[in-house]
Every structure is written in structure tokens, then in C-alpha cells.
Amino acid sequence: MDTRTAITELIHRSGLIMDRCDFKGYLDLCAPEYQYRITTYSPEIRKDMTWLEHDKAGMKSLFDNLHRHNSDKSPISRHINVCLVDIDDAAEEAEVTSTIQVFRTTLDGGETELFAVGKLYDKVAFGQGGPALRSRNVRLDTRLLGYGYHIPF
Amino acid sequence: MSRNAVEWKQTPSFPESHYVDTRIYTEEDIFLDEQRKIFNKCWIIACHESEIPNAYDYRTFSHPGGPPLIVIRGEDMQVRTFYNICPHRGNTLLYEPVGNAKRITCIFHAWSFNATGDCIDISRGKEGYQDRFGCKDAGLREVKTELGFGGFVWVNVDDDSCTLKEYIGEAMGMLDEHLNEPLEVFHYHKAIVNTNYKLWHDTNSEFYHDYMHYFNRITGMIQPGYFDRKYTGYPNGHASVGSMAIKYDAYEGSKARGVGWPGLAPGGWVLIDIFPGMTYNLRTSVLRMDTAIPLGPNKLLIEFRGLGLKRDTPEERAERIRDHNMIWGPFGRNLHEDLLGVHGQGLAMRERTDSKWVIHGREENMTIHDEGGMRHFYAEWSRRMGRKAYDPYGEQAAVAK
Ligand code: FES
Ligand SMILES: [Fe+2]
Numbered sequence: 364m365d366t367r368t369a370i371t372e373l374i375h376r377s378g379l380i381m382d383r384c385d386f387k388g389y390l391d392l393c394a395p396e397y398q399y400r401i402t403t404y405s406p407e408i409r410k411d412m413t414w415l416e417h418d419k420a421g422m423k424s425l426f427d428n429l430h431r432h433n434s435d436k437s438p439i440s441r442h443i444n445v446c447l448v449d450i451d452d453a454a455e456e457a458e459v460t461s462t463i464q465v466f467r468t469t470l471d472g473g474e475t476e477l478f479a480v481g482k483l484y485d486k487v488a489f490g491q492g493g494p495a496l497r498s499r500n501v502r503l504d505t506r507l508l509g510y511g512y513h514i515p516f
Numbered sequence: 517m518s519r520n521a522v523e524w525k526q527t528p529s530f531p532e533s534h535y536v537d538t539r540i541y542t543e544e545d546i547f548l549d550e551q552r553k554i555f556n557k558c559w560i561i562a563c564h565e566s567e568i569p570n571a572y573d574y575r576t577f578s579h580p581g582g583p584p585l586i587v588i589r590g591e592d593m594q595v596r597t598f599y600n601i602c603p604h605r606g607n608t609l610l611y612e613p614v615g616n617a618k619r620i621t622c623i624f625h626a627w628s629f630n631a632t633g634d635c636i637d638i639s640r641g642k643e644g645y646q647d648r649f650g651c652k653d654a655g656l657r658e659v660k661t662e663l664g665f666g667g668f669v670w671v672n673v674d675d676d677s678c679t680l681k682e683y684i685g686e687a688m689g690m691l692d693e694h695l696n697e698p699l700e701v702f703h704y705h706k707a708i709v710n711t712n713y714k715l716w717h718d719t720n721s722e723f724y725h726d727y728m729h730y731f732n733r734i735t736g737m738i739q740p741g742y743f744d745r746k747y748t749g750y751p752n753g754h755a756s757v758g759s760m761a762i763k764y765d766a767y768e769g770s771k772a773r774g775v776g777w778p779g780l781a782p783g784g785w786v787l788i789d790i791f792p793g794m795t796y797n798l799r800t801s802v803l804r805m806d807t808a809i810p811l812g813p814n815k816l817l818i819e820f821r822g823l824g825l826k827r828d829t830p831e832e833r834a835e836r837i838r839d840h841n842m843i844w845g846p847f848g849r850n851l852h853e854d855l856l857g858v859h860g861q862g863l864a865m866r867e868r869t870d871s872k873w874v875i876h877g878r879e880e881n882m883t884i885h886d887e888g889g890m891r892h893f894y895a896e897w898s899r900r901m902g903r904k905a906y907d908p909y910g911e912q913a914a915v916a917k
Contacts, residue, residue: 410704425769428768
């Protein structure tokens with residue numbers, strides 16, 4: 364598989380794996396230096412905001428603690444479309460820009476609603492052992508998220 | 517033992533102050549009454565001064581009593597508030613939530629207004645109105661505005677209201693010394709939930725629901741000092757909750773909070789509920805402000821703000837933001853739980869579900885699991901509404917007669 368295809372597949376896989384709540388599988392896609400963020404811009408206060416920020420260990424404890432919390436159990440579905448893959452061969456790193464739509468489906472009746480839209484800005488290391496996620500910035504357009512959600516997008 | 521239909525509706529065997537009839541959460545006529553008698557009479561937070569730092573900066577706000585508002589800083593740096601309604605044909609004057617407008621010009625027929633609410637131009641005014649009507653007749657409706665208690669911009673649409681200071685009274689005593697420095701909003705988001713605004717304010721007025729929050733059980737409830745925290749009620753329906761030292765590192769993946777807050781003991785947490793729907797929540801390193809804006813009896817918009825100190829270094833600010841996000845914000849551990857709670861109440865108590873009573877009966881010497889905070893709120897609610905929260909339609913009173 365060529366690098367571009369492998370990277371594109373990694374990004375799509377990260378969404379599918381999270382949809383299944385396979386958190387271990389997700390962390391296996393991440394490099395040790397992984398940094399995850401959810402950010403957005405608030406026109407109301409004219410400021411960039413960070414809504415969630417974790418390194419790999421932080422993501423792991425978030426996942427490990429999930430079962431101790433009271434959470435909305437409606438599954439979500441991340442629809443990711445990889446748009447741009449900028450490969451830096453010398454650095455063995457790629458910058459990937461994707462669009463993401465997150466849909467939420469109710470448990471009772473299975474009604475699906477659009478939950479959020481935004482973009483993914485990912486850094487992917489490639490080289491020995493195949494590509495791995497170095498960082499992800501989920502840049503949300505949607506800021507009205509109702510009662511919210513416990514699992515990162 | 518389970519109960520039958522009659523038993524389900526039987527008046528709870530508590531004093532009348534210790535339960536409410538759930539119709540106060542569902543009935544349209546009660547909601548309209550609340551807009552008139554509560555929201556249009558009380559001081560309400562519209563925004564924070566840091567959101568409009570410069571002359572002519574404005575911020576729009578949907579007042580819970582109904583009127584859409586413009587909060588704007590004048591050339592003299594004074595903050596004033598006006599209806600966001602054009603006096604001509606009722607158009608919205610400013611569409612964006614925030615901006616800078618030296619001159620407010622309505623897009624419809626180009627009438628213009630300044631930041632002190634004067635009409636300064638009516639397009640082809642003389643031709644159309646001759647001497648019958650002019651700028652002097654077309655000023656904006658001004659709304660009483662005061663800044664205070666942490667730099668928030670408070671508005672009151674009642675021209676005859678008391679001052680903000682009188683309204684708050686001693687209620688902010690526990691925070692006074694912690695709010696002397698200029699603050700800055702770093703987090704803002706809204707949530708719309710199908711629930712009644714009072715249920716949200718109730719959640720901010722009782723700590724018994726820490727059972728819902730794993731984070732609070734582990735960092736608070738099982739730690740020393742938790743059951744010593746006390747509620748204090750103040751005139752006008754406000755209430756405060758005393759502090760303790762939260763053990764943030766008891767939650768795996770969380771750590772003791774590094775940046776503190778001026779004058780607040782390490783790990784401290786002070787909460788003050790302001791009637792009818794605002795909450796100051798100073799948790800060690802972050803001040804959170806909730807503003808409840810009801811959109812209907814079973815529809816609530818909440819504005820959430822997170823604030824730090826204006827003088828924060830980038831590192832300090834980043835830490836406050838991390839502390840905030842851990843539990844608050846749309847992906848926070850606690851906020852989602854709190855919102856799920858009131859969402860569930862909205863589901864169970866919406867019109868015609870045959871819900872009947874909500875019980876506020878816990879008495880623990882006004883310590884943390886006492887439900888006195890809510891009782892205090894409903895006493896004020898009943899006073900302002902001229903209705904008893906336990907008997908909003910006077911049916912019990914009629915039967916007693
Ligand atoms: S409605 Fe505003 S100028 Fe006519
Ligand atoms: Fe809570």
C-alpha cells in the first residue's frame with residue numbers, strides 16, 4: 364500500500380474504531396507522543412477555545428474512567444472524509460485535513476440526528492511499523508451540543 | 517410498597533415548604549407569569565465586561581423576560597443597554613452576537629442610532645414625516661444597566677427596580693474578596709435542554725446530587741470537610757455554599773490544581789446562587805457563571821462562561837482552561853451528567869406525564885445535603901409569583917376552606 368493510501372486509511376480507521384468504542388484499538392493507532400484536542404472559535408467572546416485536551420495517557424484514563432460516569436449511551440457515528448494529505452517525506456510526517464460529521468442515534472427508536480460538524484487536523488507519523496497518529500485537533504463548527512457527550516469525537 | 521393512583525397524588529407528609537407541585541415546571545400560564553413577575557423584575561446577567569472592552573463594542577442578549585437586547589459601550593466607556601428592536605418597523609437592529617458599532621443603522625430603511633440610544637438619522641425624514649415625527653421621537657428603549665460583582669453586566673428591564681447592590685444585598689459576601697481583580701471570559705458555550713429553568717437552578721442549589729458525579733464523590737464527598745459545608749440563604753432568594761478543600765488528585769487522570777485564585781484557600785470551592793437563575797461557581801482556579809434563560813416552560817437555554825484573571829500568564833490561563841475542561845464544558849465529566857439529570861426531569865415531568873410532586877424535604881442542619889437551598893428559592897418564587905409552589909392554583913387552599 365502506498366503511503367498516501369495507508370495514511371488515509373488510518374484516519375478513516377480511527378473514526379470507525381471509535382464508533383465501536385474500541386478504545387484500546389484507538390490508542391494503538393496513536394504514537395506515544397499523541398496529543399488530542401477539541402477546539403472551536405467563539406464569535407460571542409471572539410476567542411479561540413479549547414474544549415478538551417489530552418495526551419495519550421490522559422486519553423487512556425478518560426476511557427478507563429468512562430464506566431464510572433453517568434453518560435448518554437446513544438451511539439455516535441463519525442463520518443470522516445479525508446480531503447488533503449500533505450506528505451513530508453524527509454520528516455516522515457504528513458499533515459492531514461479531513462471533514463467530519465458526527466451523527467447521534469437514539470437507543471429508543473433509532474432516530475438519527477446531526478450532532479456536530481467540523482474538521483480534523485491530524486499529524487501522522489509514517490515510517491517503520493506503518494502510520495501512527497501524532498496529534499489530532501477536532502476543530503468544531505458546531506458549538507451547540509445540547510447536553511454534551513462524554514466520549515471524544 | 518408501590519403506590520396506587522390516589523396515593524401517588526397524596527400531599528407529601530412534609531411541611532408545605534418542603535415540596536412543590538410539578539405543574540410549576542410545565543404550565544404555560546405559570547411560565548408567562550414568571551416572565552412578567554420574575555424575569556422582568558429581577559437583575560439578570562447579560563454578559564461580562566471583558567466581552568466588550570472597547571468603545572462601541574456591543575454584545576446582543578436574549579433577555580429571559582422576552583426583549584432582545586443590545587449591550588453597548590459608549591464613547592465615554594459607560595455600558596448601556598437597549599432593546600434590539602428598531603422603533604420604525606420592528607426589525608432587529610444588530611444581528612451579530614458581538615461587534616463594534618459607532619453608528620447602529622437598521623438594514624431595513626436605514627434609520628440610525630448612536631451608542632447612547634439616540635436616533636441620529638431618519639432617512640428622508642422630512643419628506644415623509646414633515647414636522648410630525650423626528651429623531652427625538654424615535655430613541656431606543658433603554659434598559660437599566662449596572663456593572664458589578666466580578667465585572668458582569670447586569671440589566672433590569674423594570675425602570676422602577678431597586679439598585680443591583682440592593683438586589684444582591686449580602687449574598688456575594690463569600691466571594692467579594694475574590695472578585696476584586698479584573699476577570700476575563702475564556703470559555704463560552706450555550707446548551708438548549710428540554711427542561712424547566714428552575715430545575716437547572718435547583719441542581720445548582722443542591723449538592724445531594726453529588727451521587728450523580730463520580731468526580732465529586734471521589735474528590736469531595738469522601739474527603740474531610742465535605743459534610744461541614746453549609747448553605748446560607750439571603751433576602752431575594754439568593755443562597756451560598758461554603759468552601760472545603762477538594763482533593764482533585766483523587767480522580768485518576770486529574771491532579772491537584774496548581775493555579776489558585778486570589779484569596780481562596782488551595783482546593784477551595786465557593787458557590788453562590790443568585791435568584792432567579794444565575795450561579796457563581798468558583799472552583800479553585802476557575803470561575804464558572806451559568807445564566808439560565810428559559811425559552812418556554814420545558815425549554816431552557818443556558819449560557820456557560822468560564823473566567824480567569826485578566827492578568828493570567830499564557831501558562832496560567834492554559835492551566836485554568838484544562839481545569840475547566842476536566843469537569844465543565846460540553847465534554848466535561850460533570851456538566852454532561854448535570855445536563856442529563858435535568859433533561860431526564862424534563863422528560864418525566866413534561867405536561868400530562870402525571871408527575872405530581874417534587875420533594876425538597878432533606879434537613880441536615882443546612883449542611884451540604886440539606887435541601888434548604890431549594891426551599892429558600894421557592895419561598896422567594898412563591899412570594900414574587902403570589903402563588904404557592906406547593907399549590908400554584910390555590911386548589912389545596914380552596915379545599916381547606
Ligand atoms: S425597520 Fe428599521 S428602519 Fe425601518
Ligand atoms: Fe452537579
